[in-house]
Amino acid sequence: MRMQENKELREQLIALTEMCEMSSIIDPELFSKYSVKRGLRDLDGRGVLVGLTEIGEVHSYIVDDNEMIPVPGQLRYRGINVEQITKGYLKDKRFGFEETTYLLLFGHLPNEEELKSFESLLGSYRDLPDNFFNDMILKAPTKDIMNSLARSVLALYSYDDEADNTSTYNVLRQCLSLISRFPTLAVYGYQAYAHSHLGQSLYVHSPKPELSTAENILHMLRPDCKYTHLEATLLDLALILHAEHGGGNNSSFTTHLVTSSGTDTYSVMAAALGSLKGPKHGGANIKVVHMFEDMKAQIKDWTDDAAIEDYLGKLLNKQAFDKAGLIYGIGHAVYSISDPRAIILKEYAEKLAHEKGLDDEYHFYTKIEALAPQVIARERKMYKGVSANVDFYSGFVYNMLGLPLELYTPIFAIARISGWSAHRIEELVNRGKIIRPAYKSVAKHTEYIPLHERSDIEEAAK
Template sequence: MAKEYSAIEPEIKELAVKCKESLAINPELYGKYEVKRGLRDVSGQGVLTGLTEVSEIRSHIMVDRDIVPTEGKLYYQGVDIEEIVQGFIREKRFGFEETVFLLLFGKLPTKEELDTLNHLLSQYRKELPTSFVRDIIMKAPSRDMMNTLARSVLTLYSYDEKADDTSIENVLRQCLQLIALFPLLSVYGYQAYSHYHDGNSLFIHQPVEGLSTAENILHILRPDSKYTELEAKILDLALVLHAEHGGGNNSTFTTHVVTSSGTDTYSAVAASLGSLKGPKHGGANIKVMRMFEDMKDTIKDWEDEEEVRQYLTDILNKKAFDKKGLIYGMGHAVYSISDPRANILKGFVEKLSVEKGFEKEFSLYSMVERLAPEVIASERKIYKGVSANVDFYSGFVYNMLGLPFELYTPIFAIARIAGWSAHRLEELINEGKIIRPAYKAVAKHKNYVPMEER
């Protein structure tokens, strides 16, 4: 295929130039017709397109009709995420599974209800056929695990006798199965890629009943299946914090859009995975990690504030890192003063950095978190505050856990399938209309010209 593309590359380049010329829209027209690009206004506020009870993001209050930024808050089914985390940590329990229950059923589970859910997830993890790993995951492994995950999800359609049944009972069953299987599909996909492309030994560990989702990820990923209690707890915390984030983020909105067409669960989830794969969405923490790698190679003294400040200034002026002018991990479409997920994660990151011997790197992250808003404010015209988002620290966590870059975004998906499932069920239960926003046509009308006259 690469050889075939090489042969036609000049023609493709020429056609691409014509494509760019013909499809480029005058930017002034967006203002003329009051189009909210990205479904956001000039201040970054999202255009209201639906209602949800699954989660709420709060970043401001209204005072005399004015928007006043506040510390960020995140609620899952009305429960403050900070209280959720404090609760399961105080009671020395893993939190992702009860978060799944809360998102799907609108209430915190009793011990019996949580035990039932854990049992269901354990049983569903056993139902991935051996032939599926051999015939699907091991064949033609992709270099991108998100494509591997999407292919696996779409292939599961063929194994489901009720794949097109969109009754709530059946969709709930499908969602729970996908929540259970996402860790296996992701990690096994990586193991196949690592073996066939990088020549590493192939390990396919079976999941262990009774282990949490986070524990099973570490168990099936590592050759010796070993992990510390802190490692499992901080990965569990990361899953909780990534499980859901309102109906307006790109992949969750995709879930609503595709679900509204009446399609099957596997197609809807595959579409959401395609959205999450994008570097502007799920791939952000990889960008943060690579930015810090470049920073550590470029800066001579990691403790020199002026040197770090200059590096950040160079990034904004497109002189450093990828020349895009972005300090990755800083700022959020909704939050301004703070991202509660980043605040929660930071304390545990510090503990893990001590256990893993990454104290110097943690100090650098803390310095950048403090300096970046100052640098951005001095170099950019901004409409709201800028703070570290959850991606700022999550990539650092995964790095300390020894997770490969290839699994960073799939781990996001392992968590977010919980939120997607809740939103898919919400869309189906409320029987909304097919989502079809309007686009204004701005092309000039032209007459058809016969071939010999063109």
């Protein structure tokens, strides 16, 4: 009887789904007719200007005589080129994520005393409330750590006596607490999942206040808590490169959007996490890893250019991997000639690959990076060039670090919470109006039909 009920329910849902889809279709020509910028993007790919920010700047083209001319990509945090930021702290053989977070939040680089005090402050926030792990994480483990992270963030609302206070002082306190706790929440979420769903031993290492964010991730994740300096350095670098990307990326815009309603910090960050989780945004590096697994299985000789180009062509023609017609990790919505994050990450990925004995795999990645744009140029008409984006190498780096696939996108969130925090405070301080873009209704006006006069649902729909 139960199976029959399930079959009937499924058939009912299938019929409702068809009607739901039919009632949701909008004639594509109407978007052009009413000059609707789908995705808030112009036809030339530029984003529609919806706000101002001093936090991050993405630069990929210049305009000359109203013509967009692509240039090598640049990413600036508070006006400083991220390439200079990474070179600066790496020269001192330090970790830089905490310094970068300070820059994003407060608008200037800290001096030695300010940095030391800030690192100490972040360290003091790393521990979770008493019994939080048992009550909020371990009792309801989920395979999607982004959902676990969002649920934990919302749960922290209940532990905050000033949860709804949106003063700058209180929001900064909340943001610093979340920045510090995101690594713990993400790693613990994974440990609970691995224990409950994969049957692995449960490791719960407390974060150490004296360690950097990158070091704490590796310390809490690995059973023996051990890691090399190069491993921590590369993870720290990845965090910096993912910390901010202007106010227009989907999750940062979500932060501005939800903040503008006047809601609390925990709700805002949970919404940003939901945005970042999507495969079109933060989940993209997982697609790159899966693509390369399939590619390595199909291509026996990683030095064979012809075999590689043949496979890439099949990807574009929906004949290989997920048949989506995409080469994941190649191309970006903004960058064309180069993604500065990919360039920086690539250099240190080579060092880690050498340390791990994975030189051949690294060279395979670089060969794909070189050949993919050529294949795309032959197969597709492009209004701009394409290059490797940060996701192309980040998945490779995380794999070399032994990070589980389930933590790839949460690592992105651990980094981007710094940028989200800066954007939330920027929105609040400037006291902007609630963000409410217009949607034009194109539905035909009809009259209400009394229930007893309706012949059936399909007739009413007509």
